[in-house]
Amino acid sequence: MNDGGQLLYVYAVTRPFAAALPDAVRALDGEPPALIEHRGLCAAVSRVPAEHFDAAPLRAHLEDLDWLAEVARNHQAVIAALATVGCPVPLRLATVCRDENGVRRLLDSGRARFESAIERLDGRVEWGVKVYAESAPPERAAPAPELTAATGREYLRRRLGQRQNRDRSWQRAGTLSRALHADLCERAEAGRLHPPQSGRLSGAPGENVLNAAYLVPRERSEEFVAAVRERTPQGEDVRVELTGPWAPYSFASGQDDGQDDGQDDGPEGGPGQGES
């Protein structure tokens, strides 16, 4: 089938390029990524052992956070290196082909998508913007009721107060998120909403209300960043976080839910919202 139980992990697709990649870049095999050129497209790949990257072991590995983190950071490092010499179209994490012929078929079958993505993404970067409601969720704020509340009525009163505080914080965060997202979509070429992050996974305080990505021409990044900063409130119960610049991961597949009104699962999705 192929040599020595090796598969090919594909990081990204670019136009063929002449410039050298940064010296320090290492792919999953500890070597610089290999390049497979085929009819005007180029895939950045590395050999990976089938014992870890074939379908079944991979599925098991995906539940191992350390393993996943290592692969994710490696994937990102290769994309970042490619971005210094061209316009990489990132592939989904863990896209694996059996051999070089598989990679060529991948390039052929995805050719139209890759070419339009390169056209659309060249010279663009992605910025991430997250909005958090800071007030603590009730399970964090409320100590175990049987230990602290003298009566059921006292307990309910306290819970109601916490809920009202939380609702106000959510409402402010939701209002800000909608306005900010609408404004940033105007400034960006595209916007995309990711699902809000779990505080359990991120470790970030507060409740993530907006988790958005924006596609911005590289030369307009400073302007975009300044606009986000300008709209960041100084108040204590809503927090705005900016990440980037990223390679345009969130826009590689061509989906864009920012410019239409597809915000149903976005800024207002939390519990306790009074609006319909």
Add this chain to the structure above:
Amino acid sequence: MNDGDALAQREIALVDLLDRLLAGGVVITGDLTLRIADVDLVRIDLNALVSSVSAEVPSPFQDLDYEEPA
């Protein structure tokens, strides 16, 4: 202004990276690959991952919500 540079140098949070690597990027399916780039599959596994992280593993992700009261 060097806002962009400053941000680029800060370490990337894993969760932000996973948002992009598990939900972004071009998805290729078909017999040429191992069909493991599928969205739903990875999402399900990520959920399993999250619950395993919070349930038992002492991890860099703080999980104050689940401490037992003294």
